Amino acid sequence: MRKFLATALLGAAAVYAWPATANDGLVSIIKDPKQWGIQTGDYANTRYSKLDQINAGNVGKIQVAWTFSTGVLRGHEGGPLIIGDVMYVHTPFPNIVYALDLNDDGRIIWKYEPKQDPNVIPVMCCDTVNRGLAYSNGMVYLHQADTTLVALDAKTGEKKWSVVNGDPKKGETNTATVLPVKDKVIVGISGGEFGVRCHVTAYDTKTGKQIWRGYSMGPDDEMIVDPEKTTALGKPIGKDSSLKSWEGDQWKIGGGCTWGWYSYDPETNLVYYGSGNPSTWNPAQRPGDNKWSMTIWARDADTGMAKWVYQMTPHDEWDFDGVNEMILTDQQYDGKPRKLLTHFDRNGFGYTLDRVTGELLVAEKFDPVVNWATKVDMDKNSPTYGRPMVVSKYSTAQQGEDVNTKGICPAALGTKDQQPAAFSPKTNLFYVPTNHVCMDYEPFRVSYTAGQPYVGATLSMYPAPGSHGGMGNFIAWDNTKGKIVWSLPEPFSVWSGALATAGDVVFYGTLEGYLKAVDAKTGKELYKFKTPSGIIGNVTTYEHKGKQYIAILSGVGGWAGIGLAAGLTDPNAGLGAVGGYAALSNYTNLGGQLTVFALPN
Amino acid sequence: MRKFLATALLGAAAVYAWPATANDGLVSIIKDPKQWGIQTGDYANTRYSKLDQINAGNVGKIQVAWTFSTGVLRGHEGGPLIIGDVMYVHTPFPNIVYALDLNDDGRIIWKYEPKQDPNVIPVMCCDTVNRGLAYSNGMVYLHQADTTLVALDAKTGEKKWSVVNGDPKKGETNTATVLPVKDKVIVGISGGEFGVRCHVTAYDTKTGKQIWRGYSMGPDDEMIVDPEKTTALGKPIGKDSSLKSWEGDQWKIGGGCTWGWYSYDPETNLVYYGSGNPSTWNPAQRPGDNKWSMTIWARDADTGMAKWVYQMTPHDEWDFDGVNEMILTDQQYDGKPRKLLTHFDRNGFGYTLDRVTGELLVAEKFDPVVNWATKVDMDKNSPTYGRPMVVSKYSTAQQGEDVNTKGICPAALGTKDQQPAAFSPKTNLFYVPTNHVCMDYEPFRVSYTAGQPYVGATLSMYPAPGSHGGMGNFIAWDNTKGKIVWSLPEPFSVWSGALATAGDVVFYGTLEGYLKAVDAKTGKELYKFKTPSGIIGNVTTYEHKGKQYIAILSGVGGWAGIGLAAGLTDPNAGLGAVGGYAALSNYTNLGGQLTVFALPN
Numbered sequence A, B: 001m002r003k004f005l006a007t008a009l010l011g012a013a014a015v016y017a018w019p020a021t022a023n024d025g026l027v028s029i030i031k032d033p034k035q036w037g038i039q040t041g042d043y044a045n046t047r048y049s050k051l052d053q054i055n056a057g058n059v060g061k062i063q064v065a066w067t068f069s070t071g072v073l074r075g076h077e078g079g080p081l082i083i084g085d086v087m088y089v090h091t092p093f094p095n096i097v098y099a100l101d102l103n104d105d106g107r108i109i110w111k112y113e114p115k116q117d118p119n120v121i122p123v124m125c126c127d128t129v130n131r132g133l134a135y136s137n138g139m140v141y142l143h144q145a146d147t148t149l150v151a152l153d154a155k156t157g158e159k160k161w162s163v164v165n166g167d168p169k170k171g172e173t174n175t176a177t178v179l180p181v182k183d184k185v186i187v188g189i190s191g192g193e194f195g196v197r198c199h200v201t202a203y204d205t206k207t208g209k210q211i212w213r214g215y216s217m218g219p220d221d222e223m224i225v226d227p228e229k230t231t232a233l234g235k236p237i238g239k240d241s242s243l244k245s246w247e248g249d250q251w252k253i254g255g256g257c258t259w260g261w262y263s264y265d266p267e268t269n270l271v272y273y274g275s276g277n278p279s280t281w282n283p284a285q286r287p288g289d290n291k292w293s294m295t296i297w298a299r300d301a302d303t304g305m306a307k308w309v310y311q312m313t314p315h316d317e318w319d320f321d322g323v324n325e326m327i328l329t330d331q332q333y334d335g336k337p338r339k340l341l342t343h344f345d346r347n348g349f350g351y352t353l354d355r356v357t358g359e360l361l362v363a364e365k366f367d368p369v370v371n372w373a374t375k376v377d378m379d380k381n382s383p384t385y386g387r388p389m390v391v392s393k394y395s396t397a398q399q400g401e402d403v404n405t406k407g408i409c410p411a412a413l414g415t416k417d418q419q420p421a422a423f424s425p426k427t428n429l430f431y432v433p434t435n436h437v438c439m440d441y442e443p444f445r446v447s448y449t450a451g452q453p454y455v456g457a458t459l460s461m462y463p464a465p466g467s468h469g470g471m472g473n474f475i476a477w478d479n480t481k482g483k484i485v486w487s488l489p490e491p492f493s494v495w496s497g498a499l500a501t502a503g504d505v506v507f508y509g510t511l512e513g514y515l516k517a518v519d520a521k522t523g524k525e526l527y528k529f530k531t532p533s534g535i536i537g538n539v540t541t542y543e544h545k546g547k548q549y550i551a552i553l554s555g556v557g558g559w560a561g562i563g564l565a566a567g568l569t570d571p572n573a574g575l576g577a578v579g580g581y582a583a584l585s586n587y588t589n590l591g592g593q594l595t596v597f598a599l600p601n
């Protein structure tokens, strides 16, 4: 009875005995499968866990262990971190952070609630999402919607420093997580639908001081590229590579945003990420290749200097924003061990590159319905080497302004959007949440006003015609062959990030709210559970007191769920996504919950 | 694969094959333990289920079967209804109603979202709660916050009729469920903190036409009492019984609200309920007994005529609002079978009466800390027969205006508030969620303005001193002896309604969010599970396809949780409740989720 005095009635912080962690350096946490220190699980972005207590044989028996309401509705992307005995949970705007005690059913140790101007909400293109926190050396990093980067003391929630990365009044916002690398924290920025010229910035983890910033476009020095040493497909990019690919000053409002995922290879000391679509969505307003939008970047972590770049979709005409994650694996390719980078782009091609040199090895469609390009030219001697072979019928540039180009596959949200894939070294397969959606796209002339939408196209989206009727697939992909190994049809886009484990199970969530577990080898469904709301979060696993747990955030939203999240009903609203996903309201509601699963005792 | 076309992509209503229910009359649904047709489970308000698949032996193994986010935050009171293969779930303001398909993991068959003026929110005293829907003959009845009573077609959600019961501009609102009795639906009203003169009204189930309305105070005809035939403790109440107990016109703004629970005895054709506190909370402003506030009422269901009344707290000085449920049981009393009515009042006394005659049989404290009265006078020959013996030290009237009377137990929210108790005929015990909270109370003069708070007292609340340190107990009560059989200490008030089952298990929820199952005989804890948010809903059970389920709404709020729900931090805010429950924010957040449990397959 006395215990009520201690646990219930006194303030939490006063009585909480802090758990001792053997070593709280991020690298050791990443190596420890019991913990989950950054959103992507590891620097390589594999989202693979060595835990195998839950495995293909017993996953059918897992049950809900405990749950937690975040107190916020709308789209919940990302997932919790687990450091020692503490779980860190974040929310969409207003970006609350909770430290939860795993020894006490998720009791709240501390809560950090930033004060943010709600005027940032209308300048967020695709819901009020946030892709989560990162941990490093006793600090939890939060990058708020309003672009304030905050370092919180992991034990107390006390703000150690904060720095402002952008200006929401100009349409600069943030939804991405951050990546701590050694003494720096790497952060991106959103605003491709507002004519922001986007960049990647490294801040000092201890002070918040800016160390370097590389833009996606503009003068060489502002991009931190070396005309002679930075290469594209093996050749130096040359002087003014970006400026030459834009008409006039259009690059100054050129987009190329950096709101996706970051990976890091300690051996090469390179940070990898993709840049987004050029602004506007009306290609007629920006002749040229619009470099280096839609590009895979490899930058030195210490200096920001770009080692190589590869532009996947020169002169984008479909909003095939190139920010999806770069998954770093060491695999056999063509009989030789290679340091690979695998990337599932919005444009529907699955790319495999040599991550040291940027050499393009594989570029194949990871959904057979992709029709805007026949293929990527793989002939090293061709003048169009590495470029997609665009089909004029689906070229919104060739069809022209104010023409509604119909039947383009994939839709603007791509064959895959931000929802991250996983890789299992046991199967050598990638597990990819995908969209199976096509679109009509009508570009129109738009003029730029700072802080106002700068979109310039009307879209409508619908399930890939003549297929299984659903809007998504969950697939297993062989990145060395460029082939789908198996594919599971889903009624809606799979907007949740996958997790692969040493137990030969792959987990993912669905927009209707199911957490699903499938066999890593065959794709056979082994378990499903209906969580409170649609899932657009990423599956996480951890071990606590000898037990493996699976954790997932529910809370429908994101671009696919924007109709529900923002209460929109016009089919063309939400940048064209509302109509296609209207049936989602038959399955689920707004939510904001964490559900944690484990095997029964 | 084809099935996506049917289930995912077409509108729900178009393809849904409606389940055939043998008989959808309410009486047969109440008799069928597989279904749950009204909030209270049965007309007697026992909250007892004959289902026993889940029992004391195996309840420790139950798991979460599925979950549903209501899409609304703040306090979720009441619980779902289950009619055939369909579950009906309601939300706090804006009072959305969902029909969920139990054959398809709670897929949404229809949704009804009323348009209500949000200005009703500030005139709701104790959070935006709603205690739920009722079903009768193919209709689902919703009584909205703004007092609009709506009849919805259970199959389609189509509004059949609606009628307005009160005026929020005068502070008239609704939080209560309704009780369908034969061809009438009985509804109450809230507003005791706004000087509303409250009433009970019967509407025609088919048309919404008003049949009768009985006020809690005022002229005899408006109360529907017969001075000769309506009795109090066996004697006729006499002419103008109410008017004589008020000074001047104070009765016109006299409160006595009717926002609690209703029970019905088909044999006597009587509807039972309690009336609430007299307005204002400053007793000096309303000399007299303030009849018939704080009264147990027995009214004829067809005519509204009161058969008997019993005023528990004449001239209330503590807001001991008398609306708690009346539980109707047929038990042995003093060696004879009696038709009993058991009521756990806010004032801390557990009353047992003969429900046919209104004879007072037992009145004992159900929490030993109750100190405002020594006892209820049980001497039939005493002039104070049936009245509480008030202790002047704790009498806010005797201490006087602008004096802070300290250490009153219970606090204004009572030893028990609206959270309903359960009764098991197998153990002959009542299972009562209680508060263990005391208060300081300082009355002050207040003037009446329609639609403005008319409270007139400053309160602060805290755990009962010198006890276990917690703010609640969950107890088993013997109503014939007036004795506590066992008592489980809880850190916070138990603000959730109990469920007793033939499996000898009793369920209840806690403000931190736990669903608990205890042994009906011993109180031994058999199971607990942390749901997403604090529980103030009532536990429900049903059977579907041969499986027993337990369902509970989470979503912290109500009066106890008003600090969290409305974001209040001043300890005296929320009518004095904020300070006492401040530590709740260490355990839980706002939420709005249904969690459904079952035994594993």
Ligand SMILES: O=C(O)c1cc(C(=O)O)c2c(n1)C(=O)C(=O)c1cc(C(=O)O)[nH]c1-2
Pocket (backbone or CB within 6 Å): A077, A125, A126, A127, A129, A174, A175, A176, A189, A190, A191, A192, A193, A257, A258, A259, A276, A277, A319, A321, A412, A413, A417, A418, A557, A558, A559, A560
């Ligand atoms: O260009 C941009 O700045 C930008 C930002 C974001 C974002 O910050 O969420 C998205 C997109 N673009 C985008 O194109 C897109 O498909 C998208 C989906 C989502 C999401 O979280 O569901 N965000 C974004």
Ligand SMILES: O=C(O)c1cc(C(=O)O)c2c(n1)C(=O)C(=O)c1cc(C(=O)O)[nH]c1-2
Pocket (backbone or CB within 6 Å): B077, B125, B126, B127, B129, B174, B175, B176, B189, B190, B191, B192, B193, B257, B258, B259, B276, B277, B319, B321, B412, B413, B417, B418, B557, B558, B559, B560
């Ligand atoms: O006098 C009234 O009209 C009135 C209304 C309500 C209500 O409608 O919820 C409550 C109360 N009083 C009240 O005294 C009280 O303790 C209370 C608790 C709650 C709740 O839902 O938690 N409502 C109310």
